[in-house]
Amino acid sequence: MKARDIMHRDATCIPADETLDRAAQMMRNMDVGALPICNTEERLIGMLTDRDIVVRCIAEGHDPSRVRAGDLAMGTPRWVSADTDVSEVLDMMEQAQIKRLPVIDMKNKRLVGMICESDLARGVSDEQLAHFVTSVAVPH
Template sequence: MTTAKDIMHSGAQWIPAHETLDRAAQMMRDHNVGSLPIADENERLCGIITDRDIVVGCVAEGHDPSRVTCGDMAKGTPRWVESDADVDTVLEEMQGHQIRRLPVIENKRLVGMISEADLAQHLSDEQIKAFVSSVYAGS
């Protein structure tokens, strides 16, 4: 059985909720990623910040990314899967919530992220087609 841990990109980094968006952008640049999980003071997942969130939700609205925190931008209930979740569970979570990036948790700690690129490398053409159809249907 293929698990979330088998297909995830390991080495994902948290960004603390109190950090500013300019710091998040720097971390994204340094790690060559488009999103970062946001951690609260107890290192619990409280959201995900994307490069698009920074541009559209902050800069385009005329806000200063050096003054807005990641926690300010965290909205909704963050979605995640355990590292031992099977691929069907991963797909159900991502498709059911129309999300493109999914944190992977093990022993209450972030161990990786699953992105569309990870799915493309590990899934069948039929699974990828179903994923794309459901996640992008409402876009």
């Protein structure tokens, strides 16, 4: 089974120049806790979580209507190819201690989906899933 077989296909990028208050509205409307951040060429440049908005913007006294999503994009984002084996996806998420992973189509280098914990349940054994949930949920 490959990443494309278990991913959510309706992943929506937030433009890097969009404000965090708009990002929060998008998250609410889409009932998600994270959005991939894309540049003007629609290339993945980061991930934005609801926690990022609270901890890295609001708690630091910044105005979410003035801070841009791209301001919180740090480093090279983690992602997998749509053709990556699900066991490799699981290993990557576990090693990086992340619960959401963008999926990229290598032909056009565009975001085609997202994988989260619940998606993994369709592609791995119960034992693997239990190990993942335990290892990502417990701070190291």
